[in-house]
Amino acid sequence: MVHSQIERGLSDxxxxxxxRDLGRWREFCGLAGVDAGRVAPEQVTEYLARLRSGRPxxxxxxxxxxxxxxxxxxxxxxxxxxxxxxxxxDPTAKVGAPKRPLSLPKAIAVEQVVKLIELPSExxxxxxxxxxxxxxxxxxxxxxxxxxxxxxxxxxEEGSVLVRTPKRGKARRVPLGRIACTAVGAxxxxxxxxxxxxxxxGASSGALWLNARGGRLTRxxxxxxxxxxxxxxxxxxAVSPHTLRxxxxxxxxxxxxxxxxVQELLGHASLxxxxxxxxxxxxxxxxxxxxxxxxxxxx
Numbered sequence: 296m297v298h299s300q301i302e303r304g305l306s307d308x309x310x311x312x313x314x315r316d317l318g319r320w321r322e323f324c325g326l327a328g329v330d331a332g333r334v335a336p337e338q339v340t341e342y343l344a345r346l347r348s349g350r351p352x353x354x355x356x357x358x359x360x361x362x363x364x365x366x367x368x369x370x371x372x373x374x375x376x377x378x379x380x381x382x383x384x385d386p387t388a389k390v391g392a393p394k395r396p397l398s399l400p401k402a403i404a405v406e407q408v409v410k411l412i413e414l415p416s417e418x419x420x421x422x423x424x425x426x427x428x429x430x431x432x433x434x435x436x437x438x439x440x441x442x443x444x445x446x447x448x449x450x451x452e453e454g455s456v457l458v459r460t461p462k463r464g465k466a467r468r469v470p471l472g473r474i475a476c477t478a479v480g481a482x483x484x485x486x487x488x489x490x491x492x493x494x495x496x497g498a499s500s501g502a503l504w505l506n507a508r509g510g511r512l513t514r515x516x517x518x519x520x521x522x523x524x525x526x527x528x529x530x531x532x533a534v535s536p537h538t539l540r541x542x543x544x545x546x547x548x549x550x551x552x553x554x555x556x557v558q559e560l561l562g563h564a565s566l567x568x569x570x571x572x573x574x575x576x577x578x579x580x581x582x583x584x585x586x587x588x589x590x591x592x593x594x
Contacts, residue, residue: 316368322352332382339369339390347393359393366392401538402545403530408432411528419486420507424520426475426482427504427512431521431536433475434458435543435561438514438536444503446483451476460562467562544569 323342324331343366349356357365370387377385403411412428415421431441440458448457454476459466471479487505494500494509502511518536525534540561547557558569 312364313368313371316365317372319346319352319365320369320372326351332376334386336386336388336390339366339387342369343390343393363392366390401533402542403534403538405542405546407528407530408539408542408546411524411530411534414524414527419489422478422482423486423490423504424524426478427517427520428524428539429475429478430456430471432539432543433472434469435540435547436469437540438517440562441536442504442512442514442517445501446487446503447501448503449479451480458562465562467559469560 320342321331323345324334327338327341329338343362345351346353346357346362346365347359366387370385370390373382373385373387376382412425412432415425415428427441430436430444431438434456436458437460440460443459444456448459449471450456451471454471454473455468456471457466458469487503490505490507490509491500492509493507494505500509500511504512504517506512506516521534521536521539525531528534544557544561547560548554554569555566558566561569563569
């Protein structure tokens with residue numbers, strides 16, 4: 296999959312997913328007793344049916360979105376073989392992807408966000424956690440963008456942070472609100488210097504978020520941190536790092552922000568991706584209307 300990483304600029308996580316998907320396809324070819332270089336469209340269709348139903352090589356019944364992604368992996372593989380002259384016909388060319396049901400992003404109410412991000416204590420590690428939660432929601436970051444931040448990416452005087460998107464290799468500068476800047480400033484002054492001294496001798500890192508051992512906080516560490524506070528806040532499994540990003544976008548649009556501004560803040564390449572949040576806002580408007588308007592209430 297080096298071809299994909301170089302020519303398409305995919306993230307490491309996407310490359311890993313593609314490798315797993317191709318492994319599943321090869322497993323299917325083995326079960327079906329066919330050469331991966333001599334498959335027919337009908338066999339690709341059978342493969343997708345097995346993925347949907349949970350039959351081998353599937354480990355479980357996969358959702359339509361997952362099946363569609365796994366088809367894309369196989370399609371990319373065969374297009375590459377055709378382009379390299381190793382095949383004359385792409386067996387996936389006429390195989391349609393399963394329809395994906397419309398899935399609206401999950402957002403939580405402003406009051407729930409406030410309850411969540413105000414949970415961390417005034418203890419040193421609590422200050423770190425507070426700064427992380429404020430930054431996640433305050434800048435609408437992806438979890439990969441959050442943990443990739445370096446100290447030099449911050450401009451607390453201006454109130455902004457330089458965000459690099461590993462997925463596309465691009466960067467954008469995002470405003471950071473006063474409360475988030477205050478929380479990050481307290482972390483940099485009180486907590487981070489002590490955490491940095493715990494790093495192994497000779498190690499130097501400009502990472503913004505450090506773990507208890509002085510190393511860069513990982514995606515898994517940030518996820519665990521958020522899940523812990525979500526449980527204490529009584530939000531249970533409803534909250535993930537992406538939930539705060541969804542909530543950021545939804546709350547901005549609810550407050551009247553221009554959708555193109557939100558697109559830039561989120562780092563979406565296409566406006567179509569951002570427009571899904573307008574459906575969330577419209578859904579919320581309808582809910583409020585039906586419960587509030589005297590001629591719309593259920594009797």
